[in-house]
Amino acid sequence: MLDKVRVRTWAPPGHVRTPSYLRGKIGEVERTLGPFGNPEQLAYGLRADPLALYRVRFRMGDVWGADAERPEDVLEAEIYAHWLEPV
Amino acid sequence: MPHDHHDHDELSPSGHPYRADQDGPLSYWQVMEIAVRELMIEKGVTTAEAVSAQIEAMDARNPAHGAAVVARAWVDPAFRARLLADGSAACAEMGFDVGPMRLIAIENTADVHNVVVCTLCSCYPRNLLGLPPDWYKSRAYRSRTVREPRKVLSEFGLELPAGVTLRVHDSTADMRYLVVPARPEGTADLSEADLAALVTRDAMIGVGVAKAP
Numbered sequence: 281m282l283d284k285v286r287v288r289t290w291a292p293p294g295h296v297r298t299p300s301y302l303r304g305k306i307g308e309v310e311r312t313l314g315p316f317g318n319p320e321q322l323a324y325g326l327r328a329d330p331l332a333l334y335r336v337r338f339r340m341g342d343v344w345g346a347d348a349e350r351p352e353d354v355l356e357a358e359i360y361a362h363w364l365e366p367v
Numbered sequence: 368m369p370h371d372h373h374d375h376d377e378l379s380p381s382g383h384p385y386r387a388d389q390d391g392p393l394s395y396w397q398v399m400e401i402a403v404r405e406l407m408i409e410k411g412v413t414t415a416e417a418v419s420a421q422i423e424a425m426d427a428r429n430p431a432h433g434a435a436v437v438a439r440a441w442v443d444p445a446f447r448a449r450l451l452a453d454g455s456a457a458c459a460e461m462g463f464d465v466g467p468m469r470l471i472a473i474e475n476t477a478d479v480h481n482v483v484v485c486t487l488c489s490c491y492p493r494n495l496l497g498l499p500p501d502w503y504k505s506r507a508y509r510s511r512t513v514r515e516p517r518k519v520l521s522e523f524g525l526e527l528p529a530g531v532t533l534r535v536h537d538s539t540a541d542m543r544y545l546v547v548p549a550r551p552e553g554t555a556d557l558s559e560a561d562l563a564a565l566v567t568r569d570a571m572i573g574v575g576v577a578k579a580p
Contacts, residue, residue, distance in 0.1 A: 297487060297539050297540050298539070299486050299487060299513075299537065299539060301486070301513065313469070313541070313542065314541070316540070316541045319540065333540055333541060333542075335542075343513075344514065349514075349515050349516065349517050349518065350517060350529075350533070352532060353516070353517075353532060353533040353534070353535070354532065354533070354534050354535070355513055355534075355535045355536075355537060356534060356535070356536050356537070357536075357537040357539045358537075358538075358539045358540035358541065358542055359539070359540075360540065
């Protein structure tokens with residue numbers, strides 16, 4: 281089971297639902313959802329692989345560093361399994 | 368001038384300039400939509416009536432649906448627990464279909480305030496709240512709500528106390544989010560319908576709180 285995860289720093293072309301501002305950031309899995317079809321395939325009418333979808337919780341301080349408005353606030357986003365690596 | 372059509376420097380009777388007509392050329396996607404719709408009607412796949420009925424159904428969805436869900440959660444602890452555990456199933460119980468997108472309900476408490484944004488586009492729980500407001504789709508709201516959410520909330524008139532943790536939900540994929548605002552003080556005697564009237568659209572996005580009675 282995933283716990284602490286890092287968002288991959290890939291930058292592929294095309295339809296991707298992993299926001300740039302979270303790439304390379306470390307967070308914790310808040311809950312596991314899915315499986316849902318991979319949107320990177322669905323967007324092009326391809327047969328989509330079912331993927332787990334993780335709600336990942338990031339500390340604002342880990343996302344924005346010293347510029348964070350209040351480092352203890354949190355941000356949660358849904359990230360597909362293939363975009364996450366264990367830390 | 369060949370005829371007495373007014374020019375656009377004139378002012379209206381109320382003293383404001385006339386706004387230019389919005390009849391520029393159709394965009395690529397507008398032409399595509401018209402072409403596909405007309406072809407489908409010609410080929411008998413759908414009818415103009417069915418298209419109009421679907422548009423009416425979309426327009427009929429409005430924040431009163433979400434407000435009814437929130438009010439039920441305030442008065443019925445078992446429903447509240449089911450809503451927080453599985454938002455879609457709880458809404459379906461009340462007759463609100465949330466469609467193919469799954470709903471997550473997130474609750475504001477004395478210690479936590481939630482706000483929803485979709486940085487990638489404009490994902491929104493339309494079946495419960497209707498069409499999103501224009502500002503929700505603006506680049507300013509979408510980019511600033513993850514970067515400086517407290518400042519954004521203060522511009523909506525909501526100053527979060529320092530002791531409250533802010534939780535920003537970026538609706539990046541398959542889930543949709545409904546904020547369950549805290550029940551206002553002094554509402555112990557109100558009916559479920561009267562409570563629902565206190566639940567604003569902005570409170571369910573998280574840029575506001577429920578109204579005081």
